[in-house]
Amino acid sequence: NAGVTQTPKFQVLKTGQSMTLQCAQDMNHNSMYWYRQDPGMGLRLIYYSASEGTTDKGEVPNGYNVSRLNKREFSLRLESAAPSQTSVYFCASRRTPTGETYEQFFGPGTRLTVL
Amino acid sequence: QKEVEQDPGPLSVPEGAIVSLNCTYSNSAFQYFMWYRQYSRKGPELLMYTYSSGNKEDGRFTAQVDKSSKYISLFIRDSQPSDSATYLCAMSESGGSYIPTFGRGTSLIVHP
Numbered sequence: 001n002a003g004v005t006q007t008p009k010f011q012v013l014k015t016g017q018s019m020t021l022q023c024a025q026d027m028n029h030n031s032m033y034w035y036r037q038d039p040g041m042g043l044r045l046i047y048y049s050a051s052e053g054t055t056d057k058g059e060v061p062n063g064y065n066v067s068r069l070n071k072r073e074f075s076l077r078l079e080s081a082a083p084s085q086t087s088v089y090f091c092a093s094r095r096t097p098t099g100e101t102y103e104q105f106f107g108p109g110t111r112l113t114v115l
Numbered sequence: 116q117k118e119v120e121q122d123p124g125p126l127s128v129p130e131g132a133i134v135s136l137n138c139t140y141s142n143s144a145f146q147y148f149m150w151y152r153q154y155s156r157k158g159p160e161l162l163m164y165t166y167s168s169g170n171k172e173d174g175r176f177t178a179q180v181d182k183s184s185k186y187i188s189l190f191i192r193d194s195q196p197s198d199s200a201t202y203l204c205a206m207s208e209s210g211g212s213y214i215p216t217f218g219r220g221t222s223l224i225v226h227p
Contacts, residue, residue, distance in 0.1 A: 004158070031213070040123060040219060041219060042121075042203065042217045042218055042219035042220055043159070043203065043217040044217075045214060048214065058214070090158055090159070092158075094213065102147050102149070102164070102207065102213055102215070103149075103161045103164065104161070104215070105161075106158030106159050106160070107158050108157060108158050109156070109157070109158055
């Protein structure tokens with residue numbers, strides 16, 4: 001059981017380049033999330049997918065697009081990278097709630113630098 | 116003002132100390148309160164979870180929620196160097212699509 005996996009682990013881009021961050025979970029979770037974490041800013045939600053086939057904007061969606069490819073996979077795309085998108089990106093998933101549990105499971109993160 | 120406020124620290128304590136980590140919030144509709152622990156260069160992991168008010172204990176960890184004061188706490192007894200990490204509080208309303216609001220995290224350093 002790998003949990004939530006993210007690729008790549010590290011990436012350096014030049015301004016204007018594009019790239020896709022990949023995320024997959026093997027826990028049969030319904031909901032998936034993309035966050036960015038910057039020093040002193042905590043976790044900020046970029047986009048989320050409440051269930052397969054749906055996506056919604058979070059707090060900081062500008063400059064990003066997402067695709068919920070299937071129930072397991074949720075990708076984040078930067079069409080034209082900017083230095084302000086230098087950050088650590090975390091993908092998370094949430095299991096179908098039973099009882100009162102609302103735990104999110106996080107991946108190990110992708111460290112992105114945009115020069 | 117952010118919905119959830121958390122002092123970023125760092126908080127430095129000697130091994131064996133009792134640690135108190137806190138968050139305040141402004142949204143009275145929050146019902147679910149969580150503490151995540153994040154080691155350096157890792158993703159956050161759920162440490163404690165509480166629904167509504169009250170206390171919850173798990174080993175050396177105790178989570179408290181005071182909804183009247185909009186204040187939550189995490190206590191760590193007999194702190195260990197392995198507790199050195201960033202602790203993030205998170206909270207959400209019940210139902211809906213469940214989007215938690217995170218605090219900025221408090222960096223804790225437990226020195227031997």
